[in-house]
Amino acid sequence: MTLSPEDADxxxxxxxxxxxxxxxxxxxxxxxxAAVDREAVPDxxxxxxxxxxxxIPIAAVAAALGVAWATASExxxxxxxxxxxxxDVEW
Amino acid sequence: xxxLEKAAAAVSAGDRSAFTRIVAATHERLVRVSARLLxxxxxxxxxxxEAYVKAYRALAAGKFDGRSKVSTWLHRIVLNATTDAKRxxxxxxxxxxxxxxxxxxxxxxxxxxxxxxxxxxxxxDEQQVVVVxxxxxxxxxxxxxxxxxxxxxAVEQRLVRARTALRKMGADS
Numbered sequence: 001m002t003l004s005p006e007d008a009d010x011x012x013x014x015x016x017x018x019x020x021x022x023x024x025x026x027x028x029x030x031x032x033x034a035a036v037d038r039e040a041v042p043d044x045x046x047x048x049x050x051x052x053x054x055x056i057p058i059a060a061v062a063a064a065l066g067v068a069w070a071t072a073s074e075x076x077x078x079x080x081x082x083x084x085x086x087x088d089v090e091w
Numbered sequence: 092x093x094x095l096e097k098a099a100a101a102v103s104a105g106d107r108s109a110f111t112r113i114v115a116a117t118h119e120r121l122v123r124v125s126a127r128l129l130x131x132x133x134x135x136x137x138x139x140x141e142a143y144v145k146a147y148r149a150l151a152a153g154k155f156d157g158r159s160k161v162s163t164w165l166h167r168i169v170l171n172a173t174t175d176a177k178r179x180x181x182x183x184x185x186x187x188x189x190x191x192x193x194x195x196x197x198x199x200x201x202x203x204x205x206x207x208x209x210x211x212x213x214x215x216d217e218q219q220v221v222v223v224x225x226x227x228x229x230x231x232x233x234x235x236x237x238x239x240x241x242x243x244x245a246v247e248q249r250l251v252r253a254r255t256a257l258r259k260m261g262a263d264s
Binding site: 035 | 118122123126135136140144153200202258
């Protein structure tokens with residue numbers, strides 16, 4: 001059986017009007033807030049995370065400088081070792 | 092009416108109470124949309140609550156990029172959760188309300204929700220969503236396209252297909 005366009009549209013319109021008053025039961029917002037509270041991390045952890053997020057660029061620059069310094073130090077150390085190997089030490 | 096974008100920014104900055112204001116301002120429509128798809132207010136409340144928790148988690152973690160409006164983003168989360176719930180509960184009847192009938196709408200509204208949910212469940216998921224958003228919630232094709240992340244043409248096409256399928260379904264579905 002095929003409904004005429006009017007039949008299907010009329011049914012949809014009737015159901016639209018009849019369901020327009022559907023709403024959540026009282027206390028829904030409070031229940032959501034309680035669920036969010038259970039989910040939320042304690043404030044101090046949240047503060048720490050947000051602060052840490054802001055420090056990421058500084059930490060990245062510090063890490064890059066650290067790597068550059070370590071590379072330069074290693075090169076200087078190797079040069080010093082190489083230079084000392086060329087020395088004729090008299091006892 | 093609160094500014095949802097500002098409230099979302101406040102949540103991202105650690106103001107949890109701003110999220111309650113978002114819920115208070117948006118839950119009526121979101122629960123109604125979900126109930127119209129699921130056929131029951133209690134089922135819709137469960138789904139929408141879970142969707143809000145997801146949204147809070149994303150905002151608190153700074154994962155909401157602000158590319159879409161907050162209301163559009165919330166609709167998207169709720170519709171995805173509703174579709175998932177519908178798939179998971181396929182074959183199970185919608186939960187009936189234990190509260191007095193006048194609490195969550197009239198008996199007529201509850202029966203109509205059940206009838207609408209059953210009628211639409213014969214359609215593919217994306218067509219059900221478009222029928223509810225366009226023909227029942229009366230959103231524009233542009234709004235629906237933004238929520239679903241598709242073109243307005245795709246919205247119109249889904250609606251035409253859905254209407255055709257509903258007409259073919261027969262009066263006793």
